[in-house]
Amino acid sequence: MPKLTIQDLEKIREQARFAMAVREGGEFRAKVNVHMGTCGIAAGARTIMTALMKEVETRSLHDVLLTSSGCAGLCSQEPMITVELAGRPPVKYANLTEMKIREIFDKHILGGAIVKDWALGIGSENTEP
Amino acid sequence: MIEQARTKTYRLHLMVCAGTGCVSNHSFEIKTALEAEILRRGLENEVSVVPTGCNGFCERGPILVVQPGNIFYQQLAVKDVPHLVEEHFLKGRPVFKLMYSPPETKTPVPVLGDIPFFKKQVLIALRNRGLIDPEKIDEAIARDGYRAMIKALTEMTPEKIIAEITLSGLRGRGGAGFPTGLKWQLVRNALSPNGGQKYIVCNGDEGDPGAFMDRSILEADPHAIIEGMVIGAKAVGATAGFVYVRNEYPLAVERLGTALRQAREYGLLGRDILGTGFDFDIQVKRGAGAFVCGEETALLGSIEGRLGEPRPRPPYPAQSGLWGKPTCINNVETWANVPAIISRGAKWYAGIGTPTSKGTKVFSLVGKINNTGLVEVPMGISLREIIYDIGGGIPGGKAFKAVQTGGPSGGCIPKEKIDLPIDYESLSAAGSMMGSGGMVIMDEDTCMVDIARYFLTFTHEESCGKCTPCREGTKAMLDILTRITEGKGIPEDIVLLEQLAQAIKDSALCGLGKTAPNPVLTTLRYFRDEYEAHIRQKKCPAHVCRQLNTYTIDPRLCLDKGRGCDVCRRNCASEAITGRKNEAHAIIPSQCIKCGICFDVCAFGAVKVD
Numbered sequence: 001m002p003k004l005t006i007q008d009l010e011k012i013r014e015q016a017r018f019a020m021a022v023r024e025g026g027e028f029r030a031k032v033n034v035h036m037g038t039c040g041i042a043a044g045a046r047t048i049m050t051a052l053m054k055e056v057e058t059r060s061l062h063d064v065l066l067t068s069s070g071c072a073g074l075c076s077q078e079p080m081i082t083v084e085l086a087g088r089p090p091v092k093y094a095n096l097t098e099m100k101i102r103e104i105f106d107k108h109i110l111g112g113a114i115v116k117d118w119a120l121g122i123g124s125e126n127t128e129p
Numbered sequence: 130m131i132e133q134a135r136t137k138t139y140r141l142h143l144m145v146c147a148g149t150g151c152v153s154n155h156s157f158e159i160k161t162a163l164e165a166e167i168l169r170r171g172l173e174n175e176v177s178v179v180p181t182g183c184n185g186f187c188e189r190g191p192i193l194v195v196q197p198g199n200i201f202y203q204q205l206a207v208k209d210v211p212h213l214v215e216e217h218f219l220k221g222r223p224v225f226k227l228m229y230s231p232p233e234t235k236t237p238v239p240v241l242g243d244i245p246f247f248k249k250q251v252l253i254a255l256r257n258r259g260l261i262d263p264e265k266i267d268e269a270i271a272r273d274g275y276r277a278m279i280k281a282l283t284e285m286t287p288e289k290i291i292a293e294i295t296l297s298g299l300r301g302r303g304g305a306g307f308p309t310g311l312k313w314q315l316v317r318n319a320l321s322p323n324g325g326q327k328y329i330v331c332n333g334d335e336g337d338p339g340a341f342m343d344r345s346i347l348e349a350d351p352h353a354i355i356e357g358m359v360i361g362a363k364a365v366g367a368t369a370g371f372v373y374v375r376n377e378y379p380l381a382v383e384r385l386g387t388a389l390r391q392a393r394e395y396g397l398l399g400r401d402i403l404g405t406g407f408d409f410d411i412q413v414k415r416g417a418g419a420f421v422c423g424e425e426t427a428l429l430g431s432i433e434g435r436l437g438e439p440r441p442r443p444p445y446p447a448q449s450g451l452w453g454k455p456t457c458i459n460n461v462e463t464w465a466n467v468p469a470i471i472s473r474g475a476k477w478y479a480g481i482g483t484p485t486s487k488g489t490k491v492f493s494l495v496g497k498i499n500n501t502g503l504v505e506v507p508m509g510i511s512l513r514e515i516i517y518d519i520g521g522g523i524p525g526g527k528a529f530k531a532v533q534t535g536g537p538s539g540g541c542i543p544k545e546k547i548d549l550p551i552d553y554e555s556l557s558a559a560g561s562m563m564g565s566g567g568m569v570i571m572d573e574d575t576c577m578v579d580i581a582r583y584f585l586t587f588t589h590e591e592s593c594g595k596c597t598p599c600r601e602g603t604k605a606m607l608d609i610l611t612r613i614t615e616g617k618g619i620p621e622d623i624v625l626l627e628q629l630a631q632a633i634k635d636s637a638l639c640g641l642g643k644t645a646p647n648p649v650l651t652t653l654r655y656f657r658d659e660y661e662a663h664i665r666q667k668k669c670p671a672h673v674c675r676q677l678n679t680y681t682i683d684p685r686l687c688l689d690k691g692r693g694c695d696v697c698r699r700n701c702a703s704e705a706i707t708g709r710k711n712e713a714h715a716i717i718p719s720q721c722i723k724c725g726i727c728f729d730v731c732a733f734g735a736v737k738v739d
Binding site: 003004005006009012013015016017018019020021022023024025033034036037038041046049050053056057065066067068069070 | 137138139140141142144171174175196197198199219220221222260261267268270271272273275276279283395396397399401403404405
């Protein structure tokens with residue numbers, strides 16, 4: 001392969017840094033949690049995760065964190081996600097499809113505006129006894 | 130291929146430790162099992178498995194750290210993998226039973242940064258620890274690899290580079306602590322006979338028992354070494370470099386070879402590096418594992434193809450090194466610090482550490498310590514913090530007795546000095562040395578005469594034999610020590626040992642001989658009473674020197690607790706035990722060969738040693 005210039009090396013650095021961003025543990029613009037209990041998976045949570053990953057990858061976002069967690073307790077309304085923008089209370093969405101994900105991604109995750117039609121509620125469950 | 134690796138993103142990165150410690154604990158099998166299970170669950174586009182260099186917490190291997198989140202899993206077995214993949218990586222429920230629980234709280238600590246072992250560490254030489262795949266140059270580059278090199282090649286004059294290194298206060302991490310900037314200046318100033326060639330050498334001939342810092346750095350982050358060496362080459366005016374590494378470090382040799390190949394492909398080594406007009410390339414020279422080849426003149430001889438024997442200095446390698454040319458030789462860890470100093474500046478580096486010793490030091494913690502592993506700590510940290518806060522104290526609730534720093538060339542530091550802040554000067558004043566950074570922890574069951582004998586056995590065996598003081602002197606000292614441990618010591622032995630030690634220190638040719646008496650001198654200084662007990666009372670206070678022990682059986686315990694179980698008699702090699710089952714047993718002193726087997730096999734503590 002041809003030898004690189006300093007600019008080429010910087011390009012490689014940027015690309016690799018993007019792919020490795022989740023290892024660095026810095027600040028994230030948004031955290032999206034897919035509820036991945038057995039109920040969620042049965043209702044299609046895996047497809048939701050794949051759709052989210054596709055959005056992150058095609059838009060080259062290094063500051064949107066995708067995580068999974070267990071059943072949220074509302075099995076009848078799966079698949080569900082929780083979107084948490086930095087410094088704002090988490091928002092839960094239910095009965096999701098790939099099409100809805102695209103809209104939530106554009107409007108809420110990137111635009112900061114909650115998609116009220118599909119939002120289940122704002123805030124988390126009270127975890128204190 | 131590289132293109133795809135670069136752009137593909139995963140939501141989870143499973144950082145599997147693939148340092149030598151975890152590899153020997155089958156971490157590659159864990160990696161294979163993870164990959165298979167991830168595939169089976171259809172997670173291959175979501176979760177990636179990344180082999181990394183040594184994580185440091187070797188005691189707990191095989192280790193897996195999950196990113197994002199920095200979740201630390203330990204002591205994994207292949208059978209744990211399906212559950213872990215389903216629960217955590219698919220369903221997002223971390224598996225607590227595979228996490229580390231500190232012995233004092235017994236509560237799992239999920240996040241690596243919250244584990245006491247990692248808390249007090251400051252990573253400079255190990256800055257990429259657990260974060261990159263050492264066989265992928267792009268990952269090193271992403272973590273700012275080669276950025277300092279570009280800065281040095283495009284923005285800095287050799288004088289400026291040397292000034293920066295000098296100002297940082299960096300000193301040789303191989304042991305002696307010579308100021309690195311000064312060494313580089315000497316090589317820069319040296320005139321090379323017959324046309325300009327100078328050399329850069331990386332000393333990776335780590336030979337101390339219990340030391341594995343250099344190996345771990347080479348395995349985990351080989352590009353840091355390459356980058357440091359290019360910067361050094363520009364500073365001193367060299368165009369060729371060598372990494373001398375022992376062949377018994379196969380993983381280090383392999384990863385370094387891969388790194389060099391990738392760096393050459395990218396044009397980060399070779400002619401006209403990145404179009405800057407600077408030429409430099411590196412060759413790997415594999416050593417055969419002779420301790421003396423860690424001594425710089427012996428190492429240079431070995432690279433040239435001669436016998437690995439030291440020669441008198443001066444001339445120092447800075448004046449006349451490889452093939453008579455000025456040669457800049459530094460240790461692996463020293464080179465690993467260089468890019469960080471150039472990137473972040475001398476002032477930043479000099480702000481860490483003590484007035485005379487700047488920056489951090491990597492230590493390998495081994496011996497009687499709970500958390501065996503590799504740690505990087507700021508200079509000036511106390512032994513207590515390393516042994517108790519990071520190392521987790523002594524196993525089995527035993528008492529700490531001493532620590533050997535600097536390997537066989539260093540010395541034993543006793544528990545009275547546990548609050549000693551560690552730097553080059555304080556360790557020398559205590560009679561030991563920084564050395565390359567091995568720390569062998571000893572507990573109350575360690576006999577200090579026996580330890581001195583052990584280290585001297587090592588240096589005596591590794592002595593190249595070229596100079597008489599080392600060849601014959603270490604032999605004479607070893608004979609005396611062996612005699613003492615066998616109960617044949619005489620009072621004059623202590624004085625004789627001291628005289629011999631001083632004579633060898635004063636007259637040996639190289640560092641190996643000059644430092645070989647250190648373990649004897651420090652144990653004599655701090656544990657003279659143990660020597661005297663061996664010689665005068667013919668007793669080993671730690672009961673390690675078995676020839677000095679007397680074994681007896683407590684008839685009450687034998688009968689009441691053990692019901693005369695007869696195990697000791699059946700195991701006795703010299704038929705020195707009398708008694709039958711359900712009877713109290715006894716040892717016939719004249720027939721006992723003091724092998725200690727009865728003591729080891731008695732489950733009831735009925736065999737007593739004195």
